Amino acid sequence: MSRIGNLGHRLYAGEVSYDFVERRKRWYAISAIILLLAVGALLFRGLNFGIEFRGGADFSLPNATCSVEDARTTAEEATGAQVIVTETASGTVRVQTEELTAAASSQIAGTLAEACGIPKGEVKVQVVGPTWGEEISKKALQGLVIFLLLVTIFLSIYFEWRMALSALVALAHDLVITVGIYSLTGLEVTPATVIGLLTILGYSLYDTVVVFDKVKENTRGVTGQSIMTYSESANLAVNQTLVRSINTSVVALLPVLAIIIVGAGLLGAGTLLDLAVVLAIGMAAGTYSSIFIATPFLVDLKERQPEMKALKARVLARRKQGRSAAGAAVGTESASDDDAGVEADASIGRRTESGPRQQPRRKPRSKR
Amino acid sequence: MAPPTSSNPLRLLVALGVLIVGLAVWAFWPGTDSSVRLGLDLQGGTQVILKPKPVTEGASITEEQLTQTVSIIRQRVDGLGVAEAEVTTQGSGDGAVIVVAVPGVNQDRVVDLVQRTALLDFRPVWGLYPAPPSVDPAADPSASASPEASPEASPEASPQASAEASASPDSSANAAGEAAPLIQADANTPEFQEQVAALDCTNPLNYTGGRPDDPQKWLGTCDVTGAAKYNLEPAFIQGTNVTNANAVLPQGGVGWIVSLDFDGDGAKALAEASTTLSALPECGIAGANPCNAFAIVLDGVVTSAPRFNEPILGGSAQIEGNFTAEEARDLANILKYGALPVTLEPVDITTVSPTVGNDQLRAGIIAGLLGLLLVGIYLLVYYRALGVVAVLSLAVAGVILYLTIVVLSKAIGLTLTLAGVAGAIVAIGITADSFIVYFERIRDEIREGRSLRQACDSGWIRARRTLLAADFVSLLAAAVLYFLSVGSVRGFAFILGLTTLIDVLVAFWFTHPLVVLMGRSSWMQKGSKWTGLDSGRLGGASVAGRRGGRSRRSSAETSPSDSSTKEVSA
Numbered sequence: 001m002s003r004i005g006n007l008g009h010r011l012y013a014g015e016v017s018y019d020f021v022e023r024r025k026r027w028y029a030i031s032a033i034i035l036l037l038a039v040g041a042l043l044f045r046g047l048n049f050g051i052e053f054r055g056g057a058d059f060s061l062p063n064a065t066c067s068v069e070d071a072r073t074t075a076e077e078a079t080g081a082q083v084i085v086t087e088t089a090s091g092t093v094r095v096q097t098e099e100l101t102a103a104a105s106s107q108i109a110g111t112l113a114e115a116c117g118i119p120k121g122e123v124k125v126q127v128v129g130p131t132w133g134e135e136i137s138k139k140a141l142q143g144l145v146i147f148l149l150l151v152t153i154f155l156s157i158y159f160e161w162r163m164a165l166s167a168l169v170a171l172a173h174d175l176v177i178t179v180g181i182y183s184l185t186g187l188e189v190t191p192a193t194v195i196g197l198l199t200i201l202g203y204s205l206y207d208t209v210v211v212f213d214k215v216k217e218n219t220r221g222v223t224g225q226s227i228m229t230y231s232e233s234a235n236l237a238v239n240q241t242l243v244r245s246i247n248t249s250v251v252a253l254l255p256v257l258a259i260i261i262v263g264a265g266l267l268g269a270g271t272l273l274d275l276a277v278v279l280a281i282g283m284a285a286g287t288y289s290s291i292f293i294a295t296p297f298l299v300d301l302k303e304r305q306p307e308m309k310a311l312k313a314r315v316l317a318r319r320k321q322g323r324s325a326a327g328a329a330v331g332t333e334s335a336s337d338d339d340a341g342v343e344a345d346a347s348i349g350r351r352t353e354s355g356p357r358q359q360p361r362r363k364p365r366s367k368r
Numbered sequence: 369m370a371p372p373t374s375s376n377p378l379r380l381l382v383a384l385g386v387l388i389v390g391l392a393v394w395a396f397w398p399g400t401d402s403s404v405r406l407g408l409d410l411q412g413g414t415q416v417i418l419k420p421k422p423v424t425e426g427a428s429i430t431e432e433q434l435t436q437t438v439s440i441i442r443q444r445v446d447g448l449g450v451a452e453a454e455v456t457t458q459g460s461g462d463g464a465v466i467v468v469a470v471p472g473v474n475q476d477r478v479v480d481l482v483q484r485t486a487l488l489d490f491r492p493v494w495g496l497y498p499a500p501p502s503v504d505p506a507a508d509p510s511a512s513a514s515p516e517a518s519p520e521a522s523p524e525a526s527p528q529a530s531a532e533a534s535a536s537p538d539s540s541a542n543a544a545g546e547a548a549p550l551i552q553a554d555a556n557t558p559e560f561q562e563q564v565a566a567l568d569c570t571n572p573l574n575y576t577g578g579r580p581d582d583p584q585k586w587l588g589t590c591d592v593t594g595a596a597k598y599n600l601e602p603a604f605i606q607g608t609n610v611t612n613a614n615a616v617l618p619q620g621g622v623g624w625i626v627s628l629d630f631d632g633d634g635a636k637a638l639a640e641a642s643t644t645l646s647a648l649p650e651c652g653i654a655g656a657n658p659c660n661a662f663a664i665v666l667d668g669v670v671t672s673a674p675r676f677n678e679p680i681l682g683g684s685a686q687i688e689g690n691f692t693a694e695e696a697r698d699l700a701n702i703l704k705y706g707a708l709p710v711t712l713e714p715v716d717i718t719t720v721s722p723t724v725g726n727d728q729l730r731a732g733i734i735a736g737l738l739g740l741l742l743v744g745i746y747l748l749v750y751y752r753a754l755g756v757v758a759v760l761s762l763a764v765a766g767v768i769l770y771l772t773i774v775v776l777s778k779a780i781g782l783t784l785t786l787a788g789v790a791g792a793i794v795a796i797g798i799t800a801d802s803f804i805v806y807f808e809r810i811r812d813e814i815r816e817g818r819s820l821r822q823a824c825d826s827g828w829i830r831a832r833r834t835l836l837a838a839d840f841v842s843l844l845a846a847a848v849l850y851f852l853s854v855g856s857v858r859g860f861a862f863i864l865g866l867t868t869l870i871d872v873l874v875a876f877w878f879t880h881p882l883v884v885l886m887g888r889s890s891w892m893q894k895g896s897k898w899t900g901l902d903s904g905r906l907g908g909a910s911v912a913g914r915r916g917g918r919s920r921r922s923s924a925e926t927s928p929s930d931s932s933t934k935e936v937s938a
Contacts, residue, residue, distance in 0.1 A: 052716070062724055102479040102717060109719075125719040131419065132715035136857075139463070143852035150844055158837055195787060195849075195857045199794065199864065202845030206798065206838045210805060213834040244808045250746060251804065252797030255739025259793055262735035271409070271786045272732065275860075279794060 011239045018242070021235040024296030031173060031293060038180020045183050050190035051126070053133025057100045059112055060124035064093040066116035071095055074115040078108045100127060133191075140194050147201060155205075159212055162301040167208045170294035174204045174285040181281050192274035199275075200282030207248065207290040214241045215295060223307050226314040231299045238295050249287040256280050377881030384877040388768060395774035404770075405777040407785030407859065410729040412722030413471035414478045420466060420710040433710050434464055436698070445470060445478075454783075458858065466712070469783075479714060488607025488703070489583045492641060493661040493673055494556060495599035496651045497565070550581050550668050551588035561599065564588030569597045581668045591670045598670055600663050604641040609634025613703035615696035616686075624696035626687040628703060635683025642685075646676040666702055732789035739796050740766070747800065751807055757886065758803040761879045765799050768870050773863075787860035795867035798842060802875045805838075806831040810883070824887040828880050835875055842868045 010016040020027070051058050064071070068085045075083040075095045084096040095112060105127045113120040148168065155164035178200060182189060214237040222233050256279045263273035302308050396402045408415045420437060422429050434457050442455040445468060454469040470478050551567060553560035569575060569590035581587050583603035590597050612629040630638055641662065651659035651673075661675040674687045687699070720728075740762060748755035769792060776782035809831040813823035846865030850858055 060724070062721075062727070102714065105717075122721045122723055123719075124721060124724050125717070127714070127717040129419075129713060129715040131713075132417070135419070135463070135465070135715065136853075139459070139853050139857075143848050146852065147845055147848040150848065151841060154840065154844065191857065192787070192790075195860050198845070198849050198857070199860075202842045202864075203798070205841045205845070206801075209838040209841055210801075210834055213837060217830070240812070241808070244804055247746075247750065247804045247808075248797075248801045251743050251800040252794075254742040254746060255736070255793045255796040258739035258742060259735045259790065262731050262738060270728070272728070272735065272790055275787070275790045275794075 011242050017235065017239050019235065020238045020291055021231045021296050021299050024292075024299070027292040027296060031289075034180070035173065035176055038176050038183070041180050041183040045186070047179070047183050047189050048186045049133065050188045050193075051096055052128050052136065052191050053189065055099045055128055055130030055132070057097045057105045057108070057128075058126040059095040059097075059105075059109055061093045061095070061112060061116045061118060062122060062124070063091055064116035064118060066093065068093060070115055071112060074112055075108065078111050079104075099130060102127060136191050136194060140198060143198060144201070147198075151205060155209075159216060163212050163216075163298055166294050166298035166301065167205055167212065169297050170208055170286075170289035171201060171204050173289045173293050174200055174282055177285045178278060178282045182278070187277065188274070190271075190274045192271045193278045196275045196278030196282065199279060200286060203252070203279075203283055204286035204289065207245065207286050208294045210244065210248075211238060211241050211290050211295060212298070214238075215298065223311050226311070226318045229312045229315045230302050230308045231312075232315075234295050234299050234302075238291055242291070245287055245291060249283065252283050253280060256283065377884040380877045380881040381885075384764070384873075387877075388764075388771065391768065391771040391775055395771045395778075400778060402774055403777075404773050405781065405783045406725075406729065407783045407788070408469050408471060408718070408725070409720050409786045410725045410732075410784065410789075411471055412720050412725040413469065414717070414719045415467065415469045416478055416714050416718075417716040418466040418468065418712040419715045420464065420712055422710060429464065429710055432697075434466070437710055437712070438466060441466065441468060454781075458853075465715070479717060488610070489581070489603035489665050490605040490641075491583075491587065491600040491603045491663050491665055492645055492658060493598055493651050493663050494586075494601050494658045495561075495564075496659070496661075496673075497597040497599070552582055552585040554585055556586055556599070556601075560586060560588065564597065564599045567597060569594045575669050581665060587665065587668075589665065589669055591673075592666075596670070596673075598663055598673065599657075600665065600670075601658065603665070604662075605630065605634050605637045607703075609637070610703050613700040615691070615693065615700045617693075623689070624691040624693050625689075626691070626696050626700045626703065628685045628687065630683045630685070632683075638683065638685065639679065639681045642676045642681075643679040646678050651675060664699075664703070671702055672699060728786050729789070732786060732793070736789065736793045736796070739793050743796055743800050747803070753886065754803075754807045754810075754883070757879060757882050758800060758807070760882070761803055761874050762796065762800060764878050765867070765870050765874045768874065769867060772866060772870070782862070783859070784863075785859035787857065788863040791860040791863035792867060795864055795871070799867060799871040799874070802835050802839070802871050803879055805834055806875065806879065806883070809834075820887045821884075824880075824884045828883075832876075832880075835872070839868050839872050 059075075061071070064087075066074075068087050071093050072083060072085045072095075075085065075097060079097050079100070081098050083098075086094045088094065093116060097108070100108065105125055109123045109125050110120050113123050148171075152164045152168065155167055175197065178197060181187075182193070187193075215234045218233045218237040218240075219230060222228070222230055228236075256276050259272050259276035260280065263270065263276055303312065418441075420429055420434065422433075438455050438457055442453075445453045445455060453471070454467070456467050456469075457464050458467055459465060468478065551560070551563045553563075567574060567588055567590065571594075575590040575592055575594040581589070583606055585602060587600045588598070589600065609630050610628060611631050611634075614627050615624055616627050617624050645658075645660045645662060648658055648660040651661045659675075661673050663670045663673040665671070672687070674689065691699070744755075744759045744762065747758040751758060773782065773784060777784075806828060809827035810823045811827075813827040813830075814820065818826060843865055846861045846868060849861035850865060853861065
């Protein structure tokens with residue numbers, strides 16, 4: 001732990017720095033492969049929709065004494081059609097059938113309860129019409145569009161449109177990956193999954209907003225100096241918020257993991273578990289994208305601006321010159337400060353905030 | 369950028385304390401129900417989600433139709449005598465659905481009840497009595513009911529009004545049992561008349577409706593407002609014989625009327641009945657038995673009881689009275705649709721047994737506690753003393769959330785569903801993140817050379833902005849989810865939005881003041897390794913090292929990289 005704590009400092013000071021922005025081509029490539037897989041899976045495999053989307057009936061028999069086979073035979077005889085029977089770790093037998101009328105479902109619940117030795121009142125029954133899923137999906141889509149519009153407006157005002165666009169790209173990235181994983185693994189998509197997916201919207205953006213806030217702070221007045229390019233400032237911001245990002249992800253994932261553990265152990269499939277699984281996937285993707293996708297994409301957008309291009313040229317030119325003169329300067333001054341090396345690096349981060357104010361107006365004594 | 373809050377951390381803590389005590393008093397006020405209302409998935413029961421469809425293809429559903437449907441269903445569900453049954457609409461227009469949630473009742477009954485098209489029939493009035501039960505109704509002239517049983521009084525008794533009345537808490541309280549069975553008999557025997565006389569029309573259960581009558585038998589029942597009591601002959605026309613009904617404002621007429629069209633059988637029956645009935649004397653408290661009015665009976669109660677002025681032979685009739693536009697329309701709708709102005713398709717029926725409900729609630733609570741525990745341990749190990757603040761903050765947020773849910777249960781009938789519980793658990797992480805953002809900012813400030821006291825304030829000013837922006841996005845997501853969704857999504861979104869607001873409150877009124885107070889303590893200033901702000905963790909930039917001021921920072925400012933830039937400018 002304490003090593004992570006220390007890492008936090010070194011990241012902040014710029015002693016340790018990961019090239020999130022510089023190597024963005026690599027991250028893009030990785031994400032592109034994952035996204036291709038996701039889209040491919042979606043196109044060729046599709047999604048495994050739960051009965052809420054297909055329409056059908058679902059009977060849960062807690063503490064059933066019957067075997068899966070017994071339940072299947074009973075249900076198939078009663079409905080005259082194929083049924084899906086599963087058993088969860090907690091001993092609940094779950095029977096899914098085609099769509100039934102309310103009366104028929106009640107009758108089958110009775111038959112199953114009898115076969116499995118539990119009172120009829122204990123059976124959890126859900127009967128869903130085929131249009132219901134459509135309804136939910138339509139609402140979810142509507143919600144998504146309106147949310148995206150509102151959030152784009154907000155981010156454009158609070159930050160700028162480039163940041164808003166980058167945040168949305170990262171968001172789309174997270175959603176596609178999450179949906180793709182559902183398609184690849186064949187996990188059942190229920191309304192709870194849709195809720196979870198919509199929650200990822202908020203979470204992914206929340207994460208990105210925190211990182212962008214630091215980027216915004218670091219790059220304020222970036223054009224007024226010639227020490228760092230925009231991409232370097234942004235990269236420093238990502239590094240500086242890296243510890244927070246890691247901590248946040250851990251802290252957000254812990255309760256979700258708790259739900260998965262308790263859900264799988266005590267309840268079996270259900271709202272809680274469905275929700276937790278989709279959140280776990282989405283949160284992981286959200287953290288990844290706020291670091292590896294959102295900021296690099298923002299830098300790509302920003303460095304197209306003429307003033308950022310000019311800044312980059314200026315910084316590079318200055319570095320070229322500086323490198324030739326630096327040797328002598330370090331020799332004369334560093335003796336006065338014992339951990340100068342560290343502090344020198346640390347001051348890069350600082351100087352970008354205060355801009356040119358720290359530039360000396362006079363030549364140092366030694367050179368006068 | 370002056371730190372506005374640094375001077376009065378105690379005041380903020382006191383303010384929060386007052387808020388919590390206030391919430392607690394409201395939540396646990398003696399004599400009120402201070403439990404959290406649980407959704408059906410947590411307490412067991414049946415939930416039916418119904419999708420209303422317009423009766424005619426391609427038409428759209430109006431708000432009025434929705435309201436009317438909800439009141440009719442509510443009426444029927446209340447007839448079950450179950451406390452806390454809920455009928456709500458979610459969404460609007462064509463996307464609207466009606467959610468019926470009935471605790472502790474089995475599925476068949478609820479589905480049957482809500483989906484059934486109500487029974488509508490037309491019966492000749494044999495006798496009209498005042499509402500309070502009296503032994504000899506005919507000898508009691510002091511009735512408050514309108515003597516003519518004219519429709520004037522009845523349209524006010526639109527289903528909506530009666531539904532509101534019956535949904536009031538005291539009606540559900542005395543609805544511990546179910547309403548008395550309908551008083552019906554094969555013939556108008558003295559026994560039957562006695563039963564009718566004994567019927568108590570002041571008891572809301574007896575005029576709530578929801579109990580279809582047998583049209584072939586005599587019926588003793590109340591007016592939909594409970595203002596009058598009727599002895600009715602077997603039905604002469606049934607609701608299915610009505611082909612059309614409209615509210616019309618006749619040219620030159622004074623008030624709205626309801627025009628009615630009947631099919632062949634209906635027209636014939638109407639012609640016969642009206643010929644016989646219009647020849648009879650007027651109905652009245654002391655009036656004749658039988659008399660010249662007919663009653664429109666919906667689900668076992670009298671909706672309206674107009675009298676026949678003349679024989680109606682053409683198969684279409686008009687009901688006159690001093691109707692307002694709305695009253696006329698309501699009556700027309702009742703006549704036209706056999707009570708439900710829309711057809712209802714059950715799209716989702718869920719029955720949860722109380723055992724399963726309990727299990728789900730228990731699992732939710734265990735998962736929540738486990739999540740809190742894991743997050744607490746992580747925060748304590750990583751942030752040490754600040755972690756204690758974070759854990760306390762989470763605890764305070766938890767208490768406020770619980771109290772708010774209790775208060776909202778009371779105030780707006782909020783029910784806590786499994787999805788809501790999940791929302792609260794997920795929110796633990798998002799709430800804890802606010803503290804992480806703040807703590808990391810404090811550490812950054814200390815690394816920059818600020819003293820602990822300064823860092824607590826300046827770190828807050830920066831973190832505050834980030835927090836507000838990030839929480840605003842979360843809140844936006846929750847709000848959009850809430851307003852555009854149905855079913856369990858709403859419960860989830862509501863709790864998520866609520867926790868986001870509580871998160872902001874706790875960060876501003878608890879976490880920050882507490883950190884500021886801690887920052888003033890000498891123990892924190894010494895920079896022990898248990899503060900979480902020691903030199904080992906901040907890379908030589910501990911609290912203790914920096915307390916004195918800016919000496920190191922100023923040395924850093926003249927460091928080599930600075931001088932190298934000087935070189936360049938030389």
